Amino acid sequence: MNHAPYIAVEGPIGAGKTTLASMLADELQLPLVKEIVEENPFLDKFYQDMDDWSFQLEMFFLCNRYKQLEDAVIPKLTQGQSIISDYHIYKNLIFSERTLKGIKRDKYRHIYHVLTDDLPKPNLILYIRADLEVLLERIAKRGRSFEEDISADYLQQLIQDYDAAMTSLAEREPSTTIITINGNEVDFVANPEHFGQIVHRVKECLSQ
């Protein structure tokens, strides 16, 4: 690893990223960097009209994550401390390639690379995969009002986009370890044994 362990939990909407990242932060006594959701002024509008609001939303996420990396991640890694986050900044590109079109997509991609290419990236990714039915159930259970408008088509596309993105990341960055978790079957919330197995695999990676 070229810097202190920087762990990211990833997966499509509702996969359980924040839940697992928080549990691991507690268990491993690591500082947690969490996505800012409630203060996002565009999510509500975006889910009602994606074409109209996607550029504002993607730029907002990008700027927010860039600032979090600057303020909360880089200082820790510079001091040689490990950190865990419930996202990888690469998710900006996963979503934006799906939600933006034409010239806006090109411009966004350019800005993404300018802002992030020289930033430290997670060297361990826990990728939670889950099927559409599981994600829909968890999103409904969580009950965020603005997510009631999420379409099954959009979610299904994101599931596939995530699979493709993780495959491409593994090819481009072979030094990044990706642990894939089958979120349909592995229940780290209800089953302490399942959580224990994840902790064991993470500790193994950290000791290498």
Ligand SMILES: Nc1ncnc2c1ncn2[C@@H]1O[C@H](COP(=O)(O)OP(=O)(O)OP(=O)(O)O)[C@@H](O)[C@H]1O
């Ligand atoms: N393994 C699990 N079994 C059952 N419920 C779960 C599991 N993991 C998460 N949940 C529940 O599913 C909902 C979504 O989880 P969470 O908020 O952690 O997902 P997320 O991937 O961080 O979502 P988002 O993409 O919106 O940030 C929450 O209500 C959480 O309690």
Ligand SMILES: Nc1nc(=O)c2ncn([C@H]3C[C@H](O)[C@@H](CO)O3)c2[nH]1
């Ligand atoms: N379009 C888009 N781009 C992103 O980078 C992004 N990151 C998260 N989200 C959505 C998923 C959840 O509803 C909610 C909380 O994760 O925000 C995103 N949506």
